[in-house]
Amino acid sequence: MKPLASISGPLRIILGISFFVLFLAGWSYATFGGFVSKTFLADPLTMLDDGWQLLTKHSFLTDIGVTIWRVIGGFILAALVAVPLGILMGTYKPIEAFLEPFVSFARYLPASAFIPLLILWAGIGELQKLLVIFIGSVFQIILMVAVTVSQVRRELVEAALTLGARDRGILGRVLIPASAPDIAEILRLVLGWAWTYVIVAELIGSSSGIGHMIIDSQALLATGQIIFGIIVIGIIGLISDFLFKAVNRWLFPWGRV
Amino acid sequence: MALSMGPSMSNLVIENISRVFPAVSGGSPTRALEPISMTVGDNDFVTILGPSGCGKSTLLRMVAGLDTPTTGRILLGDRAVTRPGPDRGMVFQSYTLFPWLTVVDNVAFGLREKGVAPRERRDVSRQWLERVGLTSFADHYPKQLSGGMQQRTAIARALANGPDILLLDEPFGALDNQTRSLMQELLLGIWERERKTVLFVTHDIEEAIFLASRVVVMSARPGRIKADVAVDIPHPRHYTIKTGPEFSALKARLTEEIRVEAVLAAEAH
Numbered sequence: 001m002k003p004l005a006s007i008s009g010p011l012r013i014i015l016g017i018s019f020f021v022l023f024l025a026g027w028s029y030a031t032f033g034g035f036v037s038k039t040f041l042a043d044p045l046t047m048l049d050d051g052w053q054l055l056t057k058h059s060f061l062t063d064i065g066v067t068i069w070r071v072i073g074g075f076i077l078a079a080l081v082a083v084p085l086g087i088l089m090g091t092y093k094p095i096e097a098f099l100e101p102f103v104s105f106a107r108y109l110p111a112s113a114f115i116p117l118l119i120l121w122a123g124i125g126e127l128q129k130l131l132v133i134f135i136g137s138v139f140q141i142i143l144m145v146a147v148t149v150s151q152v153r154r155e156l157v158e159a160a161l162t163l164g165a166r167d168r169g170i171l172g173r174v175l176i177p178a179s180a181p182d183i184a185e186i187l188r189l190v191l192g193w194a195w196t197y198v199i200v201a202e203l204i205g206s207s208s209g210i211g212h213m214i215i216d217s218q219a220l221l222a223t224g225q226i227i228f229g230i231i232v233i234g235i236i237g238l239i240s241d242f243l244f245k246a247v248n249r250w251l252f253p254w255g256r257v
Numbered sequence: 258m259a260l261s262m263g264p265s266m267s268n269l270v271i272e273n274i275s276r277v278f279p280a281v282s283g284g285s286p287t288r289a290l291e292p293i294s295m296t297v298g299d300n301d302f303v304t305i306l307g308p309s310g311c312g313k314s315t316l317l318r319m320v321a322g323l324d325t326p327t328t329g330r331i332l333l334g335d336r337a338v339t340r341p342g343p344d345r346g347m348v349f350q351s352y353t354l355f356p357w358l359t360v361v362d363n364v365a366f367g368l369r370e371k372g373v374a375p376r377e378r379r380d381v382s383r384q385w386l387e388r389v390g391l392t393s394f395a396d397h398y399p400k401q402l403s404g405g406m407q408q409r410t411a412i413a414r415a416l417a418n419g420p421d422i423l424l425l426d427e428p429f430g431a432l433d434n435q436t437r438s439l440m441q442e443l444l445l446g447i448w449e450r451e452r453k454t455v456l457f458v459t460h461d462i463e464e465a466i467f468l469a470s471r472v473v474v475m476s477a478r479p480g481r482i483k484a485d486v487a488v489d490i491p492h493p494r495h496y497t498i499k500t501g502p503e504f505s506a507l508k509a510r511l512t513e514e515i516r517v518e519a520v521l522a523a524e525a526h
Contacts, residue, residue, distance in 0.1 A: 158323050159353040159411075163367035163418055164343030173370075177357045254357050254398040 042224030050224030051232075060213060064232060067198055067209040070126065074133025075194045079187055082138045086145025090179070091171055096146065103142050111136030112200045124205040129198065136197035137190050144190075148182040149175055181252040188244040195237050269297040269320065269422055269454065273329035276315050288479040289315045292329060295473060295482060297422070300452040302445075304459055304469035308515060308522045312480030313458045317426050320456065321347045333421060343367055346415030350427040352407045354399035360410050361386060361395040367418030385413040388447060405436040412444065422454040429464070441467055442496055449493050462511050466504060467494065474514050477522035484514050 007015075024044060030036045031043030042050065054060035089096045089103075111132050118135075122128040152175050160174045202211025210229050217225035249255075272294050278287040290312035297303050307313045318324040320331055322341035331338040333345065346367075354363050361382045368378035386392050389409040399407055408428050415423055425444075429437040445468055448455055459465050465472045466488055474484040488507060490498055498504050 153353075155349055155351050155353045156355060158321075158341070159347070159349060159355075160366070160370075161323065161341035162321055162343075162345060162347040162424075163414070164370045165366075166370075169370050173366075174355070177355070180357070252357070254400065 039221055040223060042222075042227060047224040047227045047231075050222060051228035054213070054225055054228060058213075063209050063213050064236070067202065067211070067233075068236065070129045070201070070209065071133060071191070071194050071198045073126075074130040074198070075137055075187075075191055077130060078134045078137035078141060078190075078194075081134075082141035083145055083183060083187075086142045086183075087149050087171075087176060087179075089142065089146035090149025090151075091175055096150075099142075100146070103139050107139035107143060109135075109139075111197050115201060115204050119205050124207075129201045129206070129209075132201040133194050133197045137194050140190050140193070141186060144186045145179075145183055148179045148186065152178040181248065181255045184244075184248045184251065188241065188248065191240060191244065192237060195233060199233065268299055268332075268334060269456065270332040271295045271297075271316075271320070271329070272332070274316065274319060274326045274331060275328045276312065276319065276324065277327045291479045291481045293480070293482050294329075295485070297454060297456055300454055301471065302448055302455045302457070302469050303471045303473060304457045304465040305473045305475060306459060306462065306465040306511065306515060307475030307480060308477055308519045309460055310478050310522060311475045311518070312478060313475050314426050316480070317347075317424050317456065317458050320422075321345050321424050323347075343371065343418050344421045345424055346418055346420035346422070347424045348408065348411045348415050348426065348428040350430045352399070352404065352411075352431075354402075354407055354410055354414070356399050359396050359398055360391060360402070363399065363410055364414045364417045366414060371418075381417050382413075385417040386410075389413045389443065403436075404432050405440055408432065408440060409443065412447070416447070416451070416453070420453075422456060425455065425457045427459055428457075430459075430461075437461075437464070438496060444468065445492075445494060462508055462515060463499060466490075466507050466511065467496075467499060472507075472511060474511060475518075477518040477525065483518065484511075486511065 028044055031038070031041055038046075051060075085099070089099055114135050115128075115132060118128045118131050122131055156178060157170055157174055160170055165173065198209070199211040199214070202209035203215050206212040206215075210233055214226050214229045217223075217229070273292040274290065274294070275288075275292040276290040278289055280286045293316070305313045305316065315324060319326050320333075320338065322338050322345065336344075338345070354360075355366065358366065361379065364382035364385055365378040368381060373381075383392070383395065386395055389412060391406060391409055391413070394402060394406065399410070402410065411428070412423075412425075429440045432440060441464060447453075448468075455468075457465075457468060469488050472484075472486045472488060473482055474486065475481065476483045486507065490501075490503055
């Protein structure tokens with residue numbers, strides 16, 4: 001191995017898969033070998049069987065659908081508010097001076113700590129779940145978008161000015177298109193975080209969703225179901241990440257030509 | 258048509274322009290430019306030649322309206338320059354094409370800001386791309402172009418907008434020697450056809466002489482006008498004039514002028 005030296009494509013795939021194999025092997029060794037009690041850690045086959053039971057007998061697909069809906073709903077709400085605010089903050093310094101201190105403070109407020117309050121305010125219905133994700137995402141997106149917009153190359157703005165662009169042209173035809181790919185990347189990143197908030201929201205005061213299934217399984221000591229739920233979240237996250245990347249590539253062909 | 262030169266009032270008058278940059282954290286203010294005055298006549302090609310840090314780029318940026326003079330004023334025709342505007346096209350040293358627009362849309366940018374109809378802006382842009390030899394790259398993105406091609410596009414973008422004066426800030430500074438020579442010939446060819454008023458900043462002596470009908474030499478910081486030299490080599494100019502006696506004599510003279518300043522600049526740092 002040499003520092004920063006590149007490796008071939010097939011080797012990269014083989015190495016990537018081999019870690020999964022190693023992980024599975026370690027898990028199987030610990031469980032099938034009887035080194036860990038079945039009460040605390042289910043073996044891979046039990047996990048798959050539990051998962052199958054969940055899907056076929058306990059309508060787990062509905063739970064998955066509900067969770068996906070909550071993530072996407074809360075995330076879209078957050079993006080609708082945060083992206084325009086972030087763009088304005090990055091563009092206009094007075095707006096930045098006005099909002100930045102509060103947003104910087106608010107983004108350190110843990111979304112999960114709001115859950116008791118949100119239950120008081122919004123009950124345990126869907127609105128409360130959406131609000132958890134909203135609070136968890138909105139401040140992060142605002143700040144990151146503001147930084148991205150304010151970092152657009154000054155020369156591009158100057159070039160547009162000498163070509164006759166006025167304020168609206170600078171904002172709409174330089175700053176926004178110049179930062180659009182980075183904004184899309186920010187959204188992809190924050191969507192990943194939204195997945196962790198939704199599960200936390202569903203662990204408390206919920207009657208459906210993947211998080212609800214996990215907390216139910218805990219009461220039944222069904223570790224196989226818990227692990228299956230966690231793996232499902234991971235797979236959905238991976239798929240949504242992949243789709244997001246594909247959409248970004250399609251939307252911004254000039255970024256990677 | 259935006260291509261034709263209307264009755265122009267593009268006489269550029271620079272009156273006692275100076276620029277002092279405010280002190281940064283307890284240091285003393287930087288005098289970038291001493292009060293200077295000069296005039297650029299209609300359809301003239303003037304190069305400003307000076308060592309690095311002499312304030313020549315600052316001067317050009319003030320003409321563009323991207324920087325504000327500490328004293329003095331700049332007039333283009335009968336209007337005072339207060340902010341950037343489409344009457345002063347600019348080509349920067351760094352690559353400033355908009356990466357999200359194709360080459361043809363980059364060239365059409367200024368026309369779009371003016372509200373020209375899509376069809377006309379496409380026609381005008383295509384004509385300018387033809388003049389800089391980039392017709393076959395119209396639908397490429399800037400990333401796919403070489404440095405020389407990007408600067409050709411930037412020139413086309415500035416000219417498609419029909420400015421009264423074209424400002425160029427060391428536009429070929431980042432290019433290799435061969436490409437730079439070709440770019441000089443291309444720009445000169447365009448000027449010989451269009452007769453736009455051009456103000457061109459450079460630290461390259463050969464470039465300054467080859468392109469210009471007048472070379473304004475600036476001193477080391479704080480910048481002053483040290484010499485104003487007419488270049489009476491007839492047009493059209495072929496690159497072979499660079500080895501002719503007239504060119505060589507001018508080059509020797511300007512080399513001497515600029516060398517003194519370069520030594521001063523080196524001592525100051």
